[in-house]
Amino acid sequence: MLLSFSRFLTLLLLSSSTTSYILHCTFRMSGWWDGPMFYECEDTVTIIKSKDERKITELNGTHLRGRTNDDVLSFYAYRMNIACFPKGLDTYFKNIQYLGIVNAKLKEIHQEDLKPFFKLKVLYLDSNDLEVLEENLFEFNTNLEVININSNKIKFVDVSVFRNLFKLNYLWFDYNNCYSNKVSNDFRGVRKMINEINENCFVNNILSDFRKFQEKELTSLKAEIEILRVENAKLRDENTELKINEAKCLNLRENLGKCEKEKENCENENGVCVKDLKNFADLTISRIKCEN
Incomplete structure (x- = not known):
């Protein structure tokens, strides 16, 4: 995507800043998820020069005619370098239903990050550096229908993660450390896959395997x-x-x-x-x- 000269100049000026986390949005109609078109903010450039690198302090971008922040149903960020989920996104976009942070070197995601997005239906977090899905991660996102966590480094998954997701029909968990599989448009298949994830990735199971290893080593000693x-x-x-x-x-x-x-x-x-x-x-x- 080409940037105008004025936008490029803005980025150069921001690069010397030490206090701003500026979110640059391209507003458009999009459909990166297989579904209807929706009004989207595509985060194409992020400059992080802040003491709190997770905090969004400013939003730049020009809406399409007749549109406002309240019309934004999708936020999509691709190929960035944000280790943590950006705070304050809900301050600008309260009605997010489609959320994608892809290939962005994201290392952690917490319940508090997703809590504001209670309307969320589709979540893409693929091709990042996530290792853990913590307890009750999606407790406030019960409308989720699609989760894509492919190509991360997930080792541990708390057994409560998918507990209340009764609308979940798509779950993609390919290419992770503790488990690799995907299910599309199949609620029963998703429930079966969740059980398999719990068997392979649940922290208590990992601890149990470790205890068995310890017992074996102790017997040998x-x-x-x-x-x-x-x-x-x-x-x-x-x-x-x-x-x-x-x-x-x-x-x-x-x-x-x-x-x-x-x-x-x-x-x-x-x-x-x-x-x-x-x-x-x-x-x-x-x-x-x-x-x-």
Whole structure:
């Protein structure tokens, strides 16, 4: 979409600002959702230079003849860089029924963000960086018929998220971390898919899987500890035996000393010293084995 020179100049001036979150709207009749045409604000350019980057402080744009902000039923933002849902959108557009923030690097969405849009029928949040759908996210959006959360990074979904959405016929949840599927124009299929999302993405289920992993790891550690205990007992027994052998060797050395003093008795093959010397040799060999 081409910008006029005057609009381009406005953007250059705003880029040096430090206090404004300016919303630039192109008002038109549009139908990005498969349905009737509706009067829309397409947010084509957003300049964020504010302490509160979520707050809209100004709206620019020229309405079609005879139209006002109250006629705007759709807000569509595409290819921007807004990590958080912009506050104050409802201040300008109170009758939003079709809301799309697509490929905008959105990282979080909260109940308070969507609460003002109780007329909301269609919500597109695809191709963003969402990871969590928090508790009762759509509590105040019971008229929702279509939700598209494709191509995000969703890991956790609270079981209450889709609880009150009895008009929901379209749910697109493709290409997310914990689950990937979509259902179109099928209420029963949507309810079944929601159950599958809860089974795969519900926080308690994730925690349960983590506990199972912990228990498995604990069992493995207990087995390793038991093996170490047995090996330690074996080493303790071998160490005790080694000490006994050392005591015997010490006693034999004393006997050897006595034999050396009584050389004549030692030369006698039937003497006690020759026998003790043999035992001393055997025990010395045992000791070497123990030490090695």
